[in-house]
Amino acid sequence: MTELERLIAIEEIKRVKACCFRAVDSGDAELLRSLLAEDCVLDYRGSCTDPATGRDYLPGVNMVVNGRESLPAGGLASVGIVSVHQGHHCEIELTSDTTAQGIWSMTDRLYMPESAPFSVMTGYGHYHETYERTDATWKIKTLRLTRIRVEAS
Numbered sequence: 001m002t003e004l005e006r007l008i009a010i011e012e013i014k015r016v017k018a019c020c021f022r023a024v025d026s027g028d029a030e031l032l033r034s035l036l037a038e039d040c041v042l043d044y045r046g047s048c049t050d051p052a053t054g055r056d057y058l059p060g061v062n063m064v065v066n067g068r069e070s071l072p073a074g075g076l077a078s079v080g081i082v083s084v085h086q087g088h089h090c091e092i093e094l095t096s097d098t099t100a101q102g103i104w105s106m107t108d109r110l111y112m113p114e115s116a117p118f119s120v121m122t123g124y125g126h127y128h129e130t131y132e133r134t135d136a137t138w139k140i141k142t143l144r145l146t147r148i149r150v151e152a153s
Helices: 003-026 029-034 075-079
Strands: 036-043 064-066 082-094 099-111 120-134 137-152
Touching: 003 029, 003 082, 003 099, 003 120, 003 137, 029 036, 075 082
Parallel strands: 036 137
Antiparallel strands: 036 064, 082 099, 099 120, 120 137
16 A cells, blocks of 8 residues: 555545544434445444443443444434534554444533433543444544543532
8 A cells, every 4th residue: 555545545444434423423324334344343332331430321322333224323413413523633544455443532412301310421531443344435443432531410
């Protein structure tokens, strides 16, 4: 892989992640599935737990999704939660011509329905991901969300 091909691949992966954030926040399950490898593994266990206090603000989110067709329809929006995700710095390493791994620092805000015990949850952490290129398209293969801080008010 040439340096130009490497840089293009990294930009393509960044675009996949940006589209992923948009798909989640807009509740576009079709777009989200199109960004995932068919046999993806998405690990959200502990994704709403504050590591300092051990409080899990959304225990219902503790799941591992095996395969893009297992992704819950409608995502957070289906239970009345409005999400706003922001990906910040990324560290992307190509591990071969068709595989890569990355870490994204992130912040998300989840606006809860009126019946919830709190109105907004803000989380800070990292997405740890792997990617694979099938045909001419990069897809998210694995995802693990870790937290450094979770707050709710």
